[in-house]
Amino acid sequence: MNLLAVEGVTLTFHAVAALMDVSFTVPEGRIVSLIGPNGAGKTSMLNCVSGRYRPDKGSITLDGRELLGVPAHKRTSLGLSRTFQNIALFKGLSVLDNLMLGRHSRMEYGLLASLFYLGKARRQEDAHRRRVEDVIDFLNLSPYRHQAAGRLPYGVQKRVELGRALAAEPRLILLDEPMAGMNLEETEDMARYILDINEEWGATVLLVEHDMGVVMDVSHKVVVLDFGRVLAEGTPAEVSADPAVVAAYLGSEDAVFLGR
Structure with missing residues (x-):
């Protein structure tokens, strides 16, 4: 059963496309990671789900309920919460x-x-x-x-x-680069917390993270964005073996984690 379903989401800023016809699902009880090079649209996608941005078109449903049109502050009561790329305490x-x-x-x-x-x-x-x-x-x-x-x-x-x-007490928790700026020990601790949130606290997780080692270790499913479009989707093993994904990361340190 899919807890979150994103269908055909397009988001533009002054005619510049941040997301183009993006579709993917987040199964209930799973950890799904959104990855991609800088500027691929990962945080923009989280902002659409949380209500900070309103897409130009498309559909975003949480447990079958359409979120578009629901104010951001009311989405929390529906079981949605998030962290931010830049700390917002x-x-x-x-x-x-x-x-x-x-x-x-x-x-x-x-x-x-x-x-x-x-x-x-x-x-x-x-x-x-x-x-x-x-x-x-x-x-x-x-x-x-x-x-x-x-x-x-x-x-x-x-x-x-x-x-x-x-x-x-979220059903779906959105994590925007929770390991950014952390040292190795802090990163390992955060990865364990994410696994425990999913396994022990029963929360479904949508994770945006640049550390490919963490992504491949904790994720049940990976969605790859590139220039605002879905490039690939599947298990960590399937995504890491996809030639299009390797090409998108070629020349970056992340390509090492993808087997190249």
């Missing part, structure tokens, strides 16, 4: 508060209840806090829980952003 807030903000779409009490912090508001706040504590433990963020997010090391900030997305 509230840097003056603590790690705990950043993660609690990830629960915002799950909060159902009104203004009056929140002002007096009674009844439903108190019960829900306790439940949200328990969920966030689970995320903190999972990502080994306990030593940082009360520290301002903006003062933390870069790799820890990346984990906090992942935690905020995970706190929303």
Whole structure:
């Protein structure tokens, strides 16, 4: 069963095509990676799914529901969350508060209840806090829980952003270059977290990542974009053996991971 289906998506900026007739699916319970050279349209595709960009044409459905026309802030309540290529934390807030903000779409009490912090508001706040504590433990963020997010090391900030997305209890989590700027140890840790998010937390993952070693290790399926079009789609083994994919990466360090 496909959780996400992208069909014929085209996106242009002032007559320059970022995406051209892009179609692919993300099966439920799987890790699917979007790869391609710089400027291939990977982040633009994530922005279309999350609602930051509206395509010129095409269809994007989540569990059969059309997302186009649904405001970005309402897509979270449908089971969609994401991280960003450039860290987008509230840097003056603590790690705990950043993660609690990830629960915002799950909060159902009104203004009056929140002002007096009674009844439903108190019960829900306790439940949200328990969920966030689970995320903190999972990502080994306990030593940082009360520290301002903006003062933390870069790799820890990346984990906090992942935690905020995970706190929303997503069915589909969009990860935009979660390993960018990390050292080898941090990269290996993040890869393990992604696998555990999929296997233990039950979230489907759509991953954009340049580290081909990670992509080939963690992905069930790989979709290759090149100049805004789908170049290839299949298992990591199938994609790495595709001559068109090798040609697209030829001359880059990524070609080494593709067997050339």
